[in-house]
Amino acid sequence: MSTPDLVADAVVKRFADHLAVDSLSFSVERGSFFSILGPSGCGKTTLLRMIAGFIAPDGGDIAIGGKSMRDVPPNRRPVNMVFQQLALFPMMSVGENVAFGLARRGTPKAERLRRSNAMLERVGLGNAADKRVDELSGGQRQRVAIARSLVLEPTLLLLDEPLGALDLKLREHMKIELKQLQASFGTTFVYITHDQSEALVLSDHVGVMSHGRFEQLGTPQDLYYRPQTPFVAGFVGANNRIVGRTTQTDGAIAEIATADGWSVRALKIGAIAAGSAVEVFVRPEVAILARSEAQLPPDQPRHAGEVQSVLFDGANSAVLLQEARTRREFRIALPQTGQFSDLKPQEKVVFSFDPSRAVCFAARSGTEGQDA
């Protein structure tokens, strides 16, 4: 295996009394798409700016392409960044923007022109070289910003929430385009975002970040199906969260009772003591909805509920229930068969879920007894 393109080794950054990045270590394989996913203020921007070289870590080391980047300024790093607001130079044409980095390297003019035109061609903007930046649409600007960085053939391309400023439709489109660009160039991408859908769709690996640390690092499938911490379970994808205490912890499946007496079963993740506070997470698509108990799988614990509202959203339609006894909210994804298209509020329904596909964690301190 080749050396990873990016290795962070116990990187620490502190601002006054706030620990922004807390002794973080990870590596990113050559040619892969790595995302750092986290809510705002989790330290992901600080981490990205340390990789780019705009701020120096207080401790630890960052190596890019196998070389330590200690005391290497941003303009000498084999790294380029696509900024959140893109930061295209308005005083230059599109072609000059793309050729800017080459000019700084002293590439001769003819060579510069050839390479920047070839790069614009590759991102589908072959005829835009002489346009002004403000004549381009949002998506085109995005591509210019990426072309401007990729023309320098960096070891690593950093992307700082570049889709944040775009409207929803364009964002969906650019997501696909980014993934295709990364695949065709084979450059290692490090992408930061607070949008879990972007991270899941784009990445080979995702680090979920919170309070300066990685809660979990894995493939999108790992994060979604096998969350290792309650934060990841709550942050990645939609989830029903149920807080309670364990009543039975033998074997892989624990039995949990909420304070108001609802009993559910879920797979234990990590050490969980009997009688301790836990958080249970059940994905909306894991639960099965039915109008009568006979239609539910026979081996799953049954629950009863009342329809509160139907959330129709095409393929992402769901129903919001209230559990019969406790009136707790529970969300279930509607199957695409159309069998529940006539579901009405106040209708009595039953549901169940496979306990091995629901997860429970020891409750985080400070969240005990609180509901989502």
Next chain:
Amino acid sequence: MDSRWHGRLALGLLLAPALLWLGALIILPHVDLAVLSFRERVGPRQYAASLTQYRTFFAEPLYWHVFLRTAVMSVIATLLTLLLAFPIAWIIAKLARGRAGSLLFIICLIPFWVSETVRTLGWMILLRESGVLPALLVKLGLTAMPVELLYRDATILVGLVYTSLLFMVVPLVSSLESLDNSLIEAAYDLGAGGFSILRSIVIPHAAPGITAGCIVVFMLTLGNYLTPTLLGGKNSQWFTEQIYTQFITRFNWEQGAAFGFLLLALSTALVILGLAVSGQRFGDVMRRT
């Protein structure tokens, strides 16, 4: 129809003070001066149209020497002001945070609470032979005798730069503040060094502000009377002094008026030249000030 007429009337009334001011205090006197400059006294209370006043200017080397000297010194003073004001504006706009920025700005502003005369007299107290600075130089052993620091070209330039600084700092700060920091970071990230960022990102962005500051400072300097006269004494040879002499000492209003128009032509020509060289348009520049 009616409402449109009302709109025009309202606009006219709103503009009236400005138009009155422009007409009564600027255009009328200039028309009168223009008429004055194109005539010649042929006898008591008898005048004839002629180009004598302008001919005298070109025939007498002293006049056009002073004229050119004033132009060159003003250009030098403007460039020095720009060089000094740019780092100050950069610190205020980009480096100082919050209160520190406004404090620096106030420090630039404070000298203007004192009248220009008093400020210039302050320089004289510092620089004259028996003044503070020459005494200090002697005490430090740098000069054996107190030296006269007044009445030198450098002294005039110091005074002019000092007087003009604020008028350069203000447009520069506003144009630098509007420069997005991520553009600087992006250039840095793409491999540019400090000088390269300054040349390819900062200066093109700040160009309208730079030009606006230069135009204001150049006009103020060219038309300044007090500072060159007080700090330069007899050696100052500033063109405004020649105009003053013609009007007040010689009582030759015709000659003074011609000189006034020549100065106006000079400043207009140099501003147009400056705009052409920097590739700016006057309208864009004035929107920045």
